[in-house]
Amino acid sequence: xxxxxxxxxxxxxxxxxxxxxxxxxxxxxxxxxxxxxxxxxxxxxxxxxxxxxxxxxxxxxxxxxxxxxxxxxxxxxxxxxxxxxxxxxxxxxxxxxxxxxxxxxxxxxxxxxxxxxxxxxxxxxxxxxxxxxxxxxxxxxxxxxxxxxxxxxxxxxxxxxxxxxxxxxxxxxxxxxxxxxxxxxxxxxxxxxxxxxxxxxxxxxxxxxxxxxxxxxxxxxxxxxxxxxxxxxxxxxxxxxxxxxxxxxxxxxxxxxxxxxxxxxxxxxxxxxxxxxxxxxxxxxxxxxxxxxxxxxxxxxxxxxxxxxxxxxxxxxxxxxxxxxxxxxxxxxxxxxxxxxxxxxxxx
Amino acid sequence: xxxxxxxxxxxxxxxxxxxxxxxxxxxxxxxxxxxxxxxxxxxxxxxxxxxxxxxxxxxxxxxxxxxxxxxxxxxxxxxxxxxxxxxxxxxxxxxxxxxxxxxxxxxxxxxxxxxxxxxxxxxxxxxxxxxxxxxxxxxxxxxxxxxxxxxxxxxxxxxxxxxxxxxxxxxxxxxxxxxxxxxxxxxxxxxxxxxxxxxxxxxxxxxxxxxxxxxxxxxxxxxxxxxxxxxxxxxxxxxxxxxxxxxxxxxxxxxxxxxxxxxxxxxxxxxxxxxxxxxxxxxxxxxxxxxxxxxxxxxxxxxxxxxxxxxxxxxxxxxxxxxxxxxxxxxxxxxxxxxxxxxxxxxxxxxxxxxxxxxxxxxxxxxxxx
Numbered sequence: 001x002x003x004x005x006x007x008x009x010x011x012x013x014x015x016x017x018x019x020x021x022x023x024x025x026x027x028x029x030x031x032x033x034x035x036x037x038x039x040x041x042x043x044x045x046x047x048x049x050x051x052x053x054x055x056x057x058x059x060x061x062x063x064x065x066x067x068x069x070x071x072x073x074x075x076x077x078x079x080x081x082x083x084x085x086x087x088x089x090x091x092x093x094x095x096x097x098x099x100x101x102x103x104x105x106x107x108x109x110x111x112x113x114x115x116x117x118x119x120x121x122x123x124x125x126x127x128x129x130x131x132x133x134x135x136x137x138x139x140x141x142x143x144x145x146x147x148x149x150x151x152x153x154x155x156x157x158x159x160x161x162x163x164x165x166x167x168x169x170x171x172x173x174x175x176x177x178x179x180x181x182x183x184x185x186x187x188x189x190x191x192x193x194x195x196x197x198x199x200x201x202x203x204x205x206x207x208x209x210x211x212x213x214x215x216x217x218x219x220x221x222x223x224x225x226x227x228x229x230x231x232x233x234x235x236x237x238x239x240x241x242x243x244x245x246x247x248x249x250x251x252x253x254x255x256x257x258x259x260x261x262x263x264x265x266x267x268x269x270x271x272x273x274x275x276x277x278x279x280x281x282x283x284x285x286x287x288x289x290x291x292x293x294x295x296x297x298x299x300x301x302x303x304x305x306x307x308x309x310x311x312x313x314x315x316x317x318x319x320x321x322x323x324x325x326x327x328x329x330x331x332x333x334x335x336x337x338x339x340x341x342x343x344x345x346x347x348x
Numbered sequence: 349x350x351x352x353x354x355x356x357x358x359x360x361x362x363x364x365x366x367x368x369x370x371x372x373x374x375x376x377x378x379x380x381x382x383x384x385x386x387x388x389x390x391x392x393x394x395x396x397x398x399x400x401x402x403x404x405x406x407x408x409x410x411x412x413x414x415x416x417x418x419x420x421x422x423x424x425x426x427x428x429x430x431x432x433x434x435x436x437x438x439x440x441x442x443x444x445x446x447x448x449x450x451x452x453x454x455x456x457x458x459x460x461x462x463x464x465x466x467x468x469x470x471x472x473x474x475x476x477x478x479x480x481x482x483x484x485x486x487x488x489x490x491x492x493x494x495x496x497x498x499x500x501x502x503x504x505x506x507x508x509x510x511x512x513x514x515x516x517x518x519x520x521x522x523x524x525x526x527x528x529x530x531x532x533x534x535x536x537x538x539x540x541x542x543x544x545x546x547x548x549x550x551x552x553x554x555x556x557x558x559x560x561x562x563x564x565x566x567x568x569x570x571x572x573x574x575x576x577x578x579x580x581x582x583x584x585x586x587x588x589x590x591x592x593x594x595x596x597x598x599x600x601x602x603x604x605x606x607x608x609x610x611x612x613x614x615x616x617x618x619x620x621x622x623x624x625x626x627x628x629x630x631x632x633x634x635x636x637x638x639x640x641x642x643x644x645x646x647x648x649x650x651x652x653x654x655x656x657x658x659x660x661x662x663x664x665x666x667x668x669x670x671x672x673x674x675x676x677x678x679x680x681x682x683x684x685x686x687x688x689x690x691x692x693x694x695x696x697x698x699x700x701x702x703x704x705x706x707x708x709x710x711x712x713x714x715x716x717x718x
Contacts, residue, residue: 088553
């Protein structure tokens with residue numbers, strides 16, 4: 001699910017060691033350092049931004065609330081975070097992470113190259129999203145040494161969820177239920193989709209969500225889209241919603257249809273989802289028409305269309321179209337070697 | 349000015365620079381204080397990366413991703429031909445294959461995500477002319493529609509501030525207050541909100557809201573910046589938790605006086621430096637010259653995106669000449685040794701003879717329940 005990026009995040013993102021203790025991060029750091037050693041890199045730079053802090057938060061709990069940020073991970077010794085904002089803003093930035101050394105992003109190229117040091121190799125994670133101007137500056141400063149991407153190594157590691165992470169996603173799933181219920185109740189009460197989306201977001205926040213984003217169709221049975229104009233307030237039947245909620249960094253998302261008189265497409269969508277869930281297990285490739293995207297600290301942890309992986313959590317969506325109107329059914333599942341655990345499913 | 353006239357300005361600049369095709373690229377970040385000239389020209393806030401292609405003959409095309417966002421794009425900009433794709437680079441390459449682009453200029457390339465930018469660089473070629481400064485220069489004034497949206501955004505900001513005064517109280521977390529203000533602003537019609545809100549008994553600067561609970565004696569400082577149909581409008585406010593002390597009230601009145609002196613300088617032909625300088629004079633005369641510089645402040649205001657952030661930062665070093673229909677916020681926001689960091693700021697539009705205040709009620713020292 002893709003959402004319009006907010007200019008600034010405001011929810012509760014401070015690191016809470018009772019929720020995610022240092023012991024959760026230590027094996028992650030060990031794993032990434034092993035990958036660095038294998039790649040011959042002495043330093044790793046991890047990029048995050050308000051639209052996706054996934055890799056950054058995975059290692060440090062740091063969410064890029066204000067703007068772009070980086071974590072610098074040496075093979076040995078303490079990590080450093082470079083955060084958007086002025087020096088005066090670093091005290092509040094430090095609350096977001098267990099990393100003690102948090103400094104302004106400032107001249108990131110200079111800071112990164114100094115941190116790496118002469119003759120050493122820089123590994124990267126998440127640099128595909130780095131603004132080209134900054135990427136070019138770092139690459140030029142490091143030349144002739146090439147930047148070594150660890151995305152292919154670390155993304156699968158991040159997709160495999162720990163028991164503690166699964167519990168946080170279950171929490172997010174409870175907030176998702178509150179949100180989808182509120183959306184449905186609002187639509188059934190005759191409200192327009194923008195009001196219903198706002199009701200969903202407010203319900204999720206009231207239930208304890210860190211963030212909540214609701215999108216909805218702009219025409220009957222249309223694709224859920226951002227509701228970024230007041231004119232998006234439309235009374236629709238059926239109304240589709242795509243809702244994402246966040247719990248301590250971990251997302252849950254679902255796509256639902258609310259119709260006063262569900263038609264045969266609804267049955268088809270639900271049957272297709274049920275069949276997909278029955279088939280879901282590690283290595284399985286879900287049938288055409290079923291979308292499954294890995295989810296966790298990012299709304300989309302990729303790769304799309306790949307076989308399901310054990311330990312990963314997926315937002316699974318089926319859809320069926322009739323008369324130009326689309327009906328959705330969706331679920332959130334944790335995939336195992338033998339099947340899947342359903343963490344959330346659109347209520348019948 | 350309307351959008352067509354903005355495009356005309358760009359076409360004239362393209363002609364002057366012998367540019368045949370302008371490719372304005374958007375990274376889908378629609379920010380208060382960062383330039384996104386593609387969004388500025390297309391009047392559409394893309395869900396993902398997109399491009400606005402303008403030919404010298406005035407032909408326009410919008411290329412958006414993902415393809416499923418086509419319905420929203422068509423609603424927002426029905427008059428602009430649309431290509432909806434899941435692959436921006438491929439769609440752009442196909443468009444340029446259909447008709448030779450001639451001499452290409454680009455905006456926004458450096459802000460595009462690296463993985464996509466390398467493909468776009470291959471397509472536009474190494475001789476493409478960076479055109480960010482040129483487009484930014486000729487599109488500084490807001491359109492009538494953007495100005496009306498700015499007025500609505502500011503009205504929402506003022507209502508959200510009143511809401512904050514009504515619901516804020518000691519014991520409430522900063523972040524919960526900020527989230528409540530965001531939800532309230534959205535219910536009033538905002539599509540986003542750059543809300544920097546923090547609190548403390550003696551702050552050195554404003555920061556993003558944390559989990560810290562408000563305490564009696566704190567001062568809440570907030571840059572409240574809702575966006576209405578994409579246009580941000582900012583007010584800056586301060587409120588004590590519990591009754592404000594006399595010194596707090598006095599020093600805040602000084603900041604408001606300084607802000608007013610700056611705003612009174614606004615008219616076409618004046619410079620941004622004139623505005624910032626007038627603020628500094630008041631603070632200097634009050635004995636705070638030392639505090640007219642970093643680290644005690646960042647800037648005396650700034651433009652309001654999305655799209656263009658002209659006239660830039662309100663700073664004595666900024667000699668940009670003000671033009672009619674520029675819109676920006678003037679905020680003396682700074683640290684004072686007696687009170688800590690305080691925020692006070694009002695958004696304005698440059699008129700033919702002076703300025704229009706976009707806010708109805710100017711800042712004063714407020715308070716919430718202690």
